[in-house]
Amino acid sequence: xxxxxxxxxxxxxxxxxxxxxxxxxxxxxxxxxxxxxxxxxxxxxxxxxxxxxxxxxxxxxxxxxxxxxxxxxxxxxxxxxxxxxxxxxxxxxx
Amino acid sequence: xxxxxxxxxxxxxxxxxxxxxxxxxxxxxxxxxxxxxxxxxxxxxxxxxxxxxxxxxxxxxxxxxxxxxxxxxxxxxxxxxxxxxxxxxxxxxxxxxxxxxxxxxxxxxxxxxxxxxxxxxxxxxxxxxxxxxxxxxxxxxxxxxxxxxxxxxxxxxxxxxxxxxxxxxxxxxxxxxxxxxxxxxxxxxxxxxxxxxxxxxxxxxxxxxxxxxxxxxxxxxxxxxxxxxxxxxxxxxxxxxxxxxxxxxxxxxxxxxxxxxxxxxxxxxxxxxxxxxxxxxxxxxxxxxxxxxxxxxxxxxxxxxxxxxxxxxxxxxxxxxxxxxxxxxxxxxxxxxxxxxxxxxxxxxxxxxxxxxxxxxxxxxxxxxxxxxxxxxxxxxxxxxxxxxxxxxxxxxxxxxxxxxxxxxxxxxxxxxxxxxxxxxxxxxxxxxxxxxxxxxxxxxxxxxxxxxxxxxxxxxxxxxxxxxxxxxxxxxxxxxxxxxxxxxxxxx
Numbered sequence: 001x002x003x004x005x006x007x008x009x010x011x012x013x014x015x016x017x018x019x020x021x022x023x024x025x026x027x028x029x030x031x032x033x034x035x036x037x038x039x040x041x042x043x044x045x046x047x048x049x050x051x052x053x054x055x056x057x058x059x060x061x062x063x064x065x066x067x068x069x070x071x072x073x074x075x076x077x078x079x080x081x082x083x084x085x086x087x088x089x090x091x092x093x094x
Numbered sequence: 095x096x097x098x099x100x101x102x103x104x105x106x107x108x109x110x111x112x113x114x115x116x117x118x119x120x121x122x123x124x125x126x127x128x129x130x131x132x133x134x135x136x137x138x139x140x141x142x143x144x145x146x147x148x149x150x151x152x153x154x155x156x157x158x159x160x161x162x163x164x165x166x167x168x169x170x171x172x173x174x175x176x177x178x179x180x181x182x183x184x185x186x187x188x189x190x191x192x193x194x195x196x197x198x199x200x201x202x203x204x205x206x207x208x209x210x211x212x213x214x215x216x217x218x219x220x221x222x223x224x225x226x227x228x229x230x231x232x233x234x235x236x237x238x239x240x241x242x243x244x245x246x247x248x249x250x251x252x253x254x255x256x257x258x259x260x261x262x263x264x265x266x267x268x269x270x271x272x273x274x275x276x277x278x279x280x281x282x283x284x285x286x287x288x289x290x291x292x293x294x295x296x297x298x299x300x301x302x303x304x305x306x307x308x309x310x311x312x313x314x315x316x317x318x319x320x321x322x323x324x325x326x327x328x329x330x331x332x333x334x335x336x337x338x339x340x341x342x343x344x345x346x347x348x349x350x351x352x353x354x355x356x357x358x359x360x361x362x363x364x365x366x367x368x369x370x371x372x373x374x375x376x377x378x379x380x381x382x383x384x385x386x387x388x389x390x391x392x393x394x395x396x397x398x399x400x401x402x403x404x405x406x407x408x409x410x411x412x413x414x415x416x417x418x419x420x421x422x423x424x425x426x427x428x429x430x431x432x433x434x435x436x437x438x439x440x441x442x443x444x445x446x447x448x449x450x451x452x453x454x455x456x457x458x459x460x461x462x463x464x465x466x467x468x469x470x471x472x473x474x475x476x477x478x479x480x481x482x483x484x485x486x487x488x489x490x491x492x493x494x495x496x497x498x499x500x501x502x503x504x505x506x507x508x509x510x511x512x513x514x515x516x517x518x519x520x521x522x523x524x525x526x527x528x529x530x531x532x533x534x535x536x537x538x539x540x541x542x543x544x545x546x547x548x549x550x551x552x553x554x555x556x557x558x559x560x561x562x563x564x565x566x567x568x569x570x571x572x573x574x575x576x577x578x579x580x581x582x583x584x585x586x587x
Contacts, residue, residue: 003457015412015456016419017449018437030512031454037513038401038467041474051472052479054303054333055529055553056290061332075196079423088421093432 003031097122098259101570102316105262106164109156116156116167119262120149120211123169127213127260133241133580135233136255138174139182140214145169148211155209164319166209171261173252174215175222176202177296181212185298186230187220189443190424199296200328201265201307208323213261217251220445221415222272222300224248225518228509229447236505237280238573239543241585243502246276246518249308253280256310257573263320264310269300270403271498271522273308274534278497278546281536281571283317283563285309286522288553289529290335292321293328301410302333304403304526312570314535314563318342321556337554345557346564351385353491353562360396361495361521369540370496377537377547377566378494384565391490393481398474399524404516405458405471406527412455418443450512479528486552492562496521497534497546525550533559535567544571 003011008024008031019027073086082089097119100108108114124142131137152167172178175185177195184190198206206212219229227235227250235250237243238258245254249266253276256264266273268286277284285308292307299305307324311317325339357378362371378388420426420439427438444452458467485493498521508515525532530553534546547566549559580586 007457008453011453011457011460014460015452016416016433016436016440017444017452018441019449027450027453030450031457033513034404034454034516035457038405041398041401041405041470042466044395044398044474044477046470046473046477049473049476051469052475053472055479055527056333056335058290058333063329071196078196079193081420081424081426081428090421090432091428091430091435 003028003035098126100262101312102164102168102262102319105168109167116149116152116169116211117146119167120145120169120213123213123260130258130576131260133236133576133585134238134254134258134260135235136216136251136258136260137171137214138184138186138217138232138251141181141212144181145211145213152209152211162207162209163323165205165323167211168262169211169213170205171213171216171252171255171264172202173218173249173264173266175218175267175298176265177298178202178212178215181215183215183298184232185221186218186232187443187445187448188231188425189418193424195296197296200293200330201324202296204324216249216255216264219248219250220448221298221411222248222267222269223411223447223451225271225275225515226508227251228505229445231445234505237502238576239281239502241576241579241583242504243543244279244505246279246502248272249310250276252310253277253282253284256280256282256312258576263312263316266308266310267297268306268308268526269304269407270526271519273310274522274532274546274548275498275519277310277534278536279502279544281539281544281546281573283311283314283536283567284534284546285317285321286525286532287321287325287556288335288531290333291325291531291554291556293331293334295328295330299414301407302414303410304407306526314560314567315343315346317533318346318560335554340557342556342560345560348561349384350381350562350565353386353558354389354489355381355386355562356389356391356485356490356493358391358393358396358493358495360393365517365520366496366499370500370545373537373540373545374494374496374547381494381562381565386562386565389490391485391493393485393524395474395478395481396524399478399527400516400520402471402474402478402527403519403523404454405467406475408451408455409459409468410455412452412459415448415452447512475527478524482528482530492549492551492555492558495548495550497548498522501540501543501545521548529553531556531559533563535563536571537566538568539571
């Protein structure tokens with residue numbers, strides 16, 4: 001499953017990254033060598049093996065639904081590049 | 095002996111006896127940071143004022159007989175991935191060049207409550223992605239044992255700072271070896287506890303099913319003392335375990351008599367340096383001489399751990415790092431519309447290795463490849479974990495392996511070959527996949543560079559690891575004079 005330059009474009013779009021032309025070639029080359037290395041996983045028989053998403057035998061963790069103090073509005077907005085009237089402010093969407 | 099040479103236990107005793115004060119120790123460290131760290135580059139931020147204030151407060155507590163415990167007044171440092179309220183936290187990324195967290199990581203909060211003095215925040219690979227600390231957006235950290243060599247990574251700043259006596263202990267994080275591999279390269283003790291043992295609330299995430307907070311220390315006892323303070327359930331981290339915190343410092347002196355220690359043959363396979371395998375056998379003999387039983391064992395799926403790790407870690411990273419969008423915190427490169435702002439912000443804010451991993455992770459999770467890569471790999475993870483479950487169920491108490499396939503490599507040696515860089519984590523990644531604890535203990539020098547060996551146990555067996563680690567460790571390894579090295583090699587501050 002070799003990655004083409006078109007694949008690099010498509011994945012970059014999904015990942016919200018814009019890459020320069022020479023960067024794309026470098027990514028394609030390095031990603032291909034890593035993916036080739038990952039190919040060896042296809043050799044293993046995993047029929048009927050359950051996937052491990054989490055190593056601890058944890059079930060859902062619940063707590064009482066009590067009101068508590070969270071971050072203040074001021075603190076929550078303290079790192080924002082732009083704010084207005086207590087909201088995060090972004091450039092126009094379309 | 096100077097104050098900056100001391101272990102936690104020694105400094106704490108000196109403070110108790112009134113032989114010194116926390117302020118005096120803190121000032122000695124700050125002076126040494128000023129003198130040496132322009133060469134080592136282990137700190138991104140030094141918290142001069144806060145450190146002096148915390149030291150004075152500690153001295154006042156002692157004077158009033160209100161000492162908080164063995165860590166009270168001990169100067170230490172954190173990897174720059176721990177959220178510290180009011181103190182810049184960059185994760186060594188341009189993306190967070192201006193991020194001042196409005197809250198504290200739980201592990202840091204517990205250390206604060208134990209009375210420690212924060213000296214500063216240590217350099218690392220950007221977003222903890224790397225094995226040499228060369229991926230930092232800010233600086234390249236040097237290995238104190240030879241300043242032309244890397245300290246390992248991703249917690250390389252924490253390891254180098256400790257080895258160079260720029261802190262009494264330091265904290266890091268370990269997703270695939272990021273505490274244990276730099277501990278080995280810098281000749282210090284490094285612990286990655288069991289997944290869930292230490293809260294990860296307030297740790298900037300990389301791969302959440304693998305990430306764990308870890309400890310660097312000058313000896314095994316110190317490491318045990320820090321774990322006793324930071325371990326335990328945290329209601330802000332639903333993955334933190336309710337398993338009771340062990341008696342770790344007490345476990346250090348139990349002795350290894352009767353302990354069954356396995357030597358997995360897959361950790362002596364091709365790719366591991368012969369001279370390291372020779373030392374591994376010598377270490378096994380040292381433990382056997384103290385009454386441990388050494389048993390050859392096999393973990394057949396070990397060779398699949400590295401590719402498994404890079405599928406899962408990058409997949410999780412691509413999702414975790416989606417939060418960097420220039421809206422709520424960190425860098426924003428403003429464009430005419432929101433989508434272009436996202437693109438410009440993320441492309442300018444992330445370094446090459448971070449982008450590469452986001453790309454790889456996005457690819458393996460994308461429609462059409464999800465089953466072939468991601469799901470398949472989750473199944474392989476089960477097989478890797480099962481190898482360890484079976485070994486420990488058969489009565490083996492812990493395993494002894496190398497911590498890395500070689501000693502530290504030269505700065506620049508592997509930067510253009512990601513795969514060869516990834517290989518330096520081959521001994522450590524399986525342990526994160528299986529969620530187990532791993533303790534790295536220095537075991538002498540090879541051609542002047544430190545060698546580290548790794549002890550691995552079943553989940554929540556940290557006590558056993560401290561027992562075996564104490565039996566294994568020798569005299570602390572001391573690096574050659576840093577200023578002399580810089581003069582000899584023509585490195586300017």
